[in-house]
């Protein structure tokens with residue numbers, strides 16, 4: 001009798017676990033419980049009734065959470081989120097994850113460094129996997145954005161910026177690459193770009209994903225370069241500093257292209273982060289959403305149908 005009662009009490013959980021749970025990490029200028037994020041969750045629940053969804057937060061108060069997207073130490077933030085996710089019983093058996101914009105590379109950082117509980121499919125929308133080489137213009141009334149932009153432009157590779165300004169921690173300037181390697185503390189690390197400190201666990205964890213879905217926005221002017229969403233980056237101009245101009249088969253890269261594509265990146269060729277292993281078993285999916293940065297309306301549904309919940 002008692003066990004039957006317990007069964008009844010547990011029933012909602014059993015019901016919810018019909019679908020694989022989902023974790024979402026919002027983008028810059030947004031917060032975990034903004035109307036847009038709540039709306040996104042509710043649209044996903046329309047597809048998968050009862051699915052468990054957790055929206056990642058750094059701060060409980062919405063305005064503070066928004067601020068934490070601009071100011072803070074990304075290593076600490078990702079660590080905090082790892083503790084948060086590990087404490088949620090519904091996620092114990094793993095989850096799918098969606099990262100919006102910078103939330104995408106932060107979730108990748110989680111996967112590489114923690115992945116406990118593990119991510120199954122990771123979808124990143126317009127994320128900056130190879131960083132940004134310029135700070136996009138802010139809306140004239142967005143004072144938070146303007147303040148952080150001003151500081152980043154002046155002192156991006158300073159110690160203070162690297163532990164306090166979120167965007168500085170994924171600013172990857174091809175014309176100042178040595179400074180980036182020497183001082184950046186987040187992107188350099190999750191991209192395993194420094195030979196003596198490469199961490200094999202990062203590669204094993206990333207390669208353990210089922211699918212990594214990389215979504216690029218076709219007319220993205222916010223992320224520079226937009227191909228960062230697909231692990232592309234700008235050439236340094238000097239060419240050989242950032243990458244090779246030939247791939248292992250000796251095929252010359254189209255000279256006019258200013259972008260080094262994923263499969264020609266040193267981090268891919270040397271498989272520093274497990275991306276090549278994942279790609280070679282067809283685990284990396286390239287997708288395009290038509291439109292400006294984070295114009296999700298036309299394209300999120302198919303991806304959610306394909307890679308979330310089941």
Ligand SMILES: *[C@@H]1O[C@H](CO)[C@@H](O)[C@H](O)[C@H]1NC(C)=O
Pocket residue numbers: 039040042
């Ligand atoms: C959520 O957003 C969609 C698309 O922008 C809109 O059509 C819908 O009415 C919104 N739903 C709610 C509950 O706000």
Ligand SMILES: *[C@@H]1O[C@H](CO)[C@@H](O)[C@H](O)[C@H]1NC(C)=O
Pocket residue numbers: 112113114199200201202
């Ligand atoms: C490599 O990363 C793992 C997972 O984050 C960590 O536990 C380990 O200490 C790291 N190893 C080194 C040498 O830093």
